[in-house]
Amino acid sequence: MRYAQDVDVLASHSTLLAIPAFVPALAVVGVILGIAMRDRRAERREAEQSARDAVGTDARDREEN
Template sequence: MRYEPGVDILADHSALLAIPAFAPAFAIVGVVVYIALRDRRAERRESTSTGQEDDN
């Protein structure tokens, strides 16, 4: 990259252009993690309630 006198480079826009590409990917990862955690909690609740019924 050449710097010329009198030219000020204020910002590189490549990061701004990458945001629309990565935002949906992060959203999808968030949804998948949320569903996985919810399923694990439900499975844990189900196994503890089933275990208590077997003991009685």
């Protein structure tokens, strides 16, 4: 396909038709990444809390003995 010398083609017809396929796919990827990040943060908080509880329990056991 040849264009005139002074014509700038910004997007071809096939590119414009592909946009409706990519936008929902990117949205789905964004949602999945958001959920994964939220779950990892929650898991990290739970691990820190259980570590604090374990340290607190050990300290109380030592005080009782």
